[in-house]
Amino acid sequence: MKKTATFENLPHYSNKKGTSSVVNIGRLVLFLVCVIGLTWLLTIFVLHSPNPFHKFMSKRSYPRIKNNELNLEKYYNSIDQITPVIHPQNENVEGKCDLFKGRWVPDPNGPSYTNWSCPTIPEYRNCIKFGRKDTDYMNWRWKPDECELPRFNSKTFLKIVQGKKLALIGDSLARNQFDSLLCLLSQGDTPKEIKDVEEPFRTFYFPTYNFTLMVFWTKFLVASEERGNSTISPVFNIHLDKIDINWADKLPDLNYAIISASHWYIRENYLYGGGKLIGCIYCKDPGVHDYGLPFALQKAFATTLKYISECKECRKDLLTLVRTFSPTHFEYGTWNTGGKCNRTSPITEEQVDIEGTKYERELRDVQIKEFDIIKNTANGMMFESLDITKAMIMRPDGHPGNSWKDRWTDGKNRTDCVHWCLPGPIDVWNDFLMAVVQKKNGSTRLL
Numbered sequence: 001m002k003k004t005a006t007f008e009n010l011p012h013y014s015n016k017k018g019t020s021s022v023v024n025i026g027r028l029v030l031f032l033v034c035v036i037g038l039t040w041l042l043t044i045f046v047l048h049s050p051n052p053f054h055k056f057m058s059k060r061s062y063p064r065i066k067n068n069e070l071n072l073e074k075y076y077n078s079i080d081q082i083t084p085v086i087h088p089q090n091e092n093v094e095g096k097c098d099l100f101k102g103r104w105v106p107d108p109n110g111p112s113y114t115n116w117s118c119p120t121i122p123e124y125r126n127c128i129k130f131g132r133k134d135t136d137y138m139n140w141r142w143k144p145d146e147c148e149l150p151r152f153n154s155k156t157f158l159k160i161v162q163g164k165k166l167a168l169i170g171d172s173l174a175r176n177q178f179d180s181l182l183c184l185l186s187q188g189d190t191p192k193e194i195k196d197v198e199e200p201f202r203t204f205y206f207p208t209y210n211f212t213l214m215v216f217w218t219k220f221l222v223a224s225e226e227r228g229n230s231t232i233s234p235v236f237n238i239h240l241d242k243i244d245i246n247w248a249d250k251l252p253d254l255n256y257a258i259i260s261a262s263h264w265y266i267r268e269n270y271l272y273g274g275g276k277l278i279g280c281i282y283c284k285d286p287g288v289h290d291y292g293l294p295f296a297l298q299k300a301f302a303t304t305l306k307y308i309s310e311c312k313e314c315r316k317d318l319l320t321l322v323r324t325f326s327p328t329h330f331e332y333g334t335w336n337t338g339g340k341c342n343r344t345s346p347i348t349e350e351q352v353d354i355e356g357t358k359y360e361r362e363l364r365d366v367q368i369k370e371f372d373i374i375k376n377t378a379n380g381m382m383f384e385s386l387d388i389t390k391a392m393i394m395r396p397d398g399h400p401g402n403s404w405k406d407r408w409t410d411g412k413n414r415t416d417c418v419h420w421c422l423p424g425p426i427d428v429w430n431d432f433l434m435a436v437v438q439k440k441n442g443s444t445r446l447l
C-alpha cells in the first residue's frame with residue numbers, strides 16, 4: 001500500500017479505501033499511458049499544425065509592407081516556441097541581466113490604465129479618443145533576454161519614493177513619460193496638481209505617500225536663445241558649455257532626476273562655446289562648420305552630467321537617470337512631406353532597418369558614452385540609464401499618427417510619429433524606471 005500512497009493523494013485520483021495494490025498498480029499504468037498519450041497528441045498537434053496558436057494570432061492584424069521583410073508569421077512562431085521556457089524568478093541577480101536588451105512579446109493583460117481610469121491623459125496623446133481604432137499596440141510587454149521586467153506597480157513604486165521628489169527634465173518626450181507615470185501612479189493614489197509653476201513646468205503631489213512628481217521643460221538641457229527663423233521653424237543659438245538654469249536651479253530639491261533631450265537639436269541650430277560661435281548643425285553658411293547632430297548632443301550631455309555631478313547644493317542621494325533618444329517612425333515621407341506611421345504591431349530586431357536607424361543609434365550611443373564616463377568618475381553621485389532606444393525602435397505602432405486632437409493647428413494636417421499614445425509602449429519607460437529605482441533601493445531581486 002505504501003507504494004501507492006502518493007498516487008492516492010493526487011486529488012482527482014483519490015479513491016475508495018481498501019482497493020488492492022494490484023488494482024492500484026493497474027491504475028498507475030493506466031495513468032502513465034494517458035499522460036504519454038496526451039503528450040504525444042499535443043506534440044503531433046504542435047508539430048503538424050502550421051500554426052497551433054492560429055486562433056489567437058488571427059485576432060491580430062499584420063501590416064505587410066513590401067520590401068520590408070515583415071515576416072510576422074515567423075516572428076509569432078518563434079515567440080510561441082520561446083515563451084513556454086520559464087525562467088526562474090530569482091535569476092534577476094543584480095548586474096546579470098541587461099534590462100534593455102530583449103524583445104516585445106504579446107501581453108494578454110493589456111495596459112495598466114485606460115482613458116477612463118486615467119483622467120489626466122492629455123488630448124494630444126489620447127489616441128483612442130481621437131480616432132485610433134486598432135488596439136493591439138497596447139497588448140505587448142518588454143521581455144529582457146535574461147530576466148523578466150516586472151509590470152509597473154503603483155503601490156510598490158510609491159512606497160519606495162515615499163517622501164521624495166522626482167522630476168522628468170527635457171522636452172515634450174519627457175512630458176510624454178511624465179504623463180504616462182502620472183497615469184500609472186494615479187491607479188495607486190489620487191494626485192493633486194500644485195499650481196506653483198508655470199506651464200510647461202508642472203507639479204503633482206501624492207498625499208498618501210508625500211511624493212512629488214514634476215516635469216521641467218527644457219529644449220536642450222543647456223542654455224539657448226532664439227536666433228531667428230528658418231523657412232520652416234525657429235533657429236536657436238545653443239551654448240554647449242552653459243547649463244539651462246531654469247531647470248538646473250531646481251535640482252537641489254530633487255531625489256530623482258530623469259534627464260533627456262534630442263528632438264530640438266534636429267534642425268538648423270548654431271553652436272556656441274565660451275560665448276563664441278563655434279559651428280552649427282544643418283546650417284548652410286559657408287563660413288560656419290557643421291559639426292553634426294551627435295557632436296552637439298554629446299557635448300550637451302557632457303555639460304549636463306558634469307554639472308549634476310559637481311552640484312554642491314544637491315542631495316547626496318540624488319539619483320540621475322539618463323533617458324536615451326526616443327526614435328521617430330515616419331514612413332512614406334518625412335514629418336512635413338506626408339510621412340505617416342500606420343503600423344499596428346511591433347517589429348522584431350531582425351526587421352529593424354539597420355541602415356535606416358543608424359542615426360537613432362548614433363544619438364543613443366553618444367548619450368550612453370557620456371553616461372558611462374560620468375558613472376565611472378562621479379564620486380558618490382548615482383547615475384543610471386533608461387536606455388530605451390532599441391526597444392522603441394521596434395515600436396513603429398506606438399505613435400498617435402493622425403489620432404490626436406490638435407493635428408489641425410497651423411491649418412496643417414499634421415501627423416505625429418514622434419510622441420507616443422497613452423496608454424501605449426511608452427509605459428515601458430516607467431517599467432524600466434521602477435526596476436532601476438527598486439534596484440537602487442537595495443532589493444537584489446527585481447520581481
Ligand SMILES: *[C@@H]1O[C@H](CO)[C@@H](O)[C@H](O)[C@H]1NC(C)=O
Binds near residue numbers: 063064332340342344
Ligand atoms: C499604411 O499606409 C500605406 C501607404 O498609404 C498603405 O499602403 C498601407 O496599406 C497602410 N498600412 C496599414 C496597416 O494600414
Ligand SMILES: *[C@@H]1O[C@H](CO)[C@@H](O)[C@H](O)[C@H]1NC(C)=O
Binds near residue numbers: 115116126128129
Ligand atoms: C475614451 O475613449 C473613447 C473611445 O474608445 C471615447 O469615446 C471617450 O470619449 C474617451 N473618454 C475619455 C474620458 O477620454
Ligand SMILES: *[C@@H]1O[C@H](CO)[C@@H](O)[C@H](O)[C@H]1NC(C)=O
Binds near residue numbers: 163164165210
Ligand atoms: C514630505 O516630504 C518632504 C520631503 O520631500 C519632507 O520635508 C516633509 O517633512 C514630508 N512631510 C510629511 C508630512 O511627512
Ligand SMILES: *[C@@H]1O[C@H](CO)[C@@H](O)[C@H](O)[C@H]1NC(C)=O
Binds near residue numbers: 226227228234
Ligand atoms: C520667429 O517666428 C515666430 C512666429 O512664427 C515669431 O514669434 C518670432 O518672434 C520669430 N523669431 C525671430 C527671432 O524672428
Ligand SMILES: *[C@@H]1O[C@H](CO)[C@@H](O)[C@H](O)[C@H]1NC(C)=O
Binds near residue numbers: 338339340402413415
Ligand atoms: C490627414 O492626413 C492623412 C494622411 O497624412 C489622411 O489619411 C487624412 O485623411 C487627412 N485628414 C483629412 C481630414 O484630410
Ligand SMILES: *[C@@H]1O[C@H](CO)[C@@H](O)[C@H](O)[C@H]1NC(C)=O
Binds near residue numbers: 160161162440441442
Ligand atoms: C528603500 O525604500 C524605503 C521606503 O522609502 C526606505 O525606508 C529605505 O531606506 C530605502 N532603502 C534604500 C537602501 O534606499
